[in-house]
Amino acid sequence: MSIKGKCAIVGLGMTAMGKIYGRSASDFAIEAVELALQDAGLTKADVDGLLINANLSREMQPGLQSALGLENLRLLNVMNAYGATAGTMIQYAVMAIIHGLANVVVLVFADAPLKPSKGAGAAYGANLLSLQGMDGLLAAYGVFGPIPGYALAARRHMHLFGTTSEQLGAIAIAERRWAQMNPAAQMRTPLTMEEYLASRYIVEPLRLYDCCLVSNGGIAVVITSAERARHLRQPPVYILGLGQAAPGGDERTDREPGIYTGAKQSGQTALRMAGIELKDIDICEIYDCYTYTVLVTLEDYGFCAKGEGGAFVADGKLGPGGSLPTNTGGGQLSGYYMWGFTPLSEAIIQARGQAGERQVPKHDLILVSGNGGILQYHSTTILGTQPG
Template identity: 45%
Template sequence: MRHKPIAAIAGLGFSELSRKPIGTSRELAAAAVEAAIADAGLKKTDIDGLLINRSPIADPDEVPLRLQNDLQLRNLGLLAAIDSEGSSAVQMVQYAAMAIRQGMAKSVVCVFSDTPVKASGGGDSFAIAMPLTGVEGWERQQGFLGASAAYALAARKHMARYGTTQHQLGAYAVSCRKWAALNPQAFLRKPLSIGDYLASPMIVAPFRILDCCYPVNGAVAIIVTSVRCAVNGPHAPVYIHGMGQGHRGRSGLHGDDDELGSGAQQAARMAYKSAGVVAADVTACQFYDAFSYVGILALEEYGLCKPGEAGSYVADGHTAPGGTLPVNTGGGHLSGFYLQGVTPLSEGVIQVRGAGGERQVVNNDLLLVTGSGGCLDYHSCVLLSPHAALH
């Protein structure tokens, strides 16, 4: 059976990206949207949908619905702020595609913007309590601050269950750095060895600083259109063939169940089924990988490795340049830049367009792009391809 695309991505735009203060989130969002409209060969009057995503730790007024007025977008048929934490960016693309398919809009711009890095750095922005126990205030009282502590618990459980090692986490970080070295837009491009990784400071066991994402200030916008509109644009269309979400809630982290699986497995099943493909058909991946462990887990949960085998798969070089399954070809969140879900989305668009330069994958037939939020609580994914029909 030949599966036709749901919709297509026709535009991609970036604001300036920096580790220094460069403006407000609202200003950067507007810049990214205008860049995406130009990239798609459209005019503002062609845009009839606007979806906004901001960081879950940001004030709602940082990127408000009033961004519509800043951009002078009129008569929108679709306008919303999407809040499903790190899965939101991919969800924006999903909702835009569904709205287009239902005739609610023709060209929808999806934008994420964030300015977490202040003059003192980015650490303070993320040093907040992540509620895990349901006991109000417990995490802060115990000094259990930041996503790194929560994800470290999840990683330790995987290590205890399957024997995943510190060296395998390091191999994932090294693989991302190898890709970043080929990406002019990546922030961390200096060569990285396992020895360098093991010598880096420990943040919270088992995570060293090089296991953690590298936040920046900036914005990225993506324009989703009908297939017919995308074909007439200045760039090769990026077809959206499969979509999925999965939200199991807080599980696989505490001792309340014996499972390690998250909603990613549900999202994967849904996406593969809707596209008429299987995991083995995926030729490259762009994962939401705020921590090295998340990328390793995603390989297993999206059916690309058997449970417990992803660590050795990465250590054997399969996800690095020249490997059998390229993963996070722009450097991902660890070495590229952390702008939550638009980091993997933007790289997915670049790769499907064939615009990756030195880092361009040989086979871009079917890319899996994922989003993840909370602490493995919320999951979304899309399947992108340069082909209008999948066999």
């Protein structure tokens, strides 16, 4: 049974995001859910499904239901595929609604890793990781946390295909140009190539501006049936296609390390479900924990051949006025870092036509990607302004 166009996103709630201290993840989550329900014109009594995106601190737990005062739940789960979770949550919600397990499902992610005494570098540090098994082996060689893994992947791509720092910089600059038009973005000052190249290495070859922000805040979305969506407050954002892929880590395979993602498989599934081709996509909202993630994901979706991502992004096509508007709110590099809810939230805003100065004129079909781990988990969601 096709799910194309049978469900829609009808509510979006976003708290302030950034260096906002003195609030817990649960506090942000409660505010985000309340804002999303107000946005949709629904009440807590209407909600019978709650899906919670786990965070690394494990604060996001089923007890959030009680804090929210939701008393009519028929569906409750805490889900975790890291940055791919938003897409997997949408799949779960859609299947539940179609099969009568829920009518109105709220999805929420919130986090508060930043403290006055703890900066971005320490927020997701090595102390959050187990040092047993493979993690312990990698740590023995200095690979702590995600940044070294992505840096090694980027370096391998450079070695194999001649990808340059300037090409990675083109992604960071394009996203900053979008962020300058987004009032919710954390980084809105201009960024030049000279400034990018002069920024310090975090883990070579990844510089400061190759790396995502860290944010305190929360985002929630509301999903219901397409029929009900037509009678609610906001323009429905229809869910047309969904796909997942979990290739896992490279440590136990003979794959070329760091060069392939799950975007090819999950993208093919989602596009086939939506009944469209890649050339039909108007906007891409790509998970961008690092600039390299954007480059390799675009390759694997098929926007260009493997190894040609550097040249593909170098001409500015991802930025304002470009032929492939990508990460139109500034992404996680310059906008805000709410895991997979960053690309999802901007896709909703664009699909509704509510992006103001940064609104892309043609926004009928939007591809949203999620990426978790070190390119280990992937989700693709196709959103549209029409049900089919």
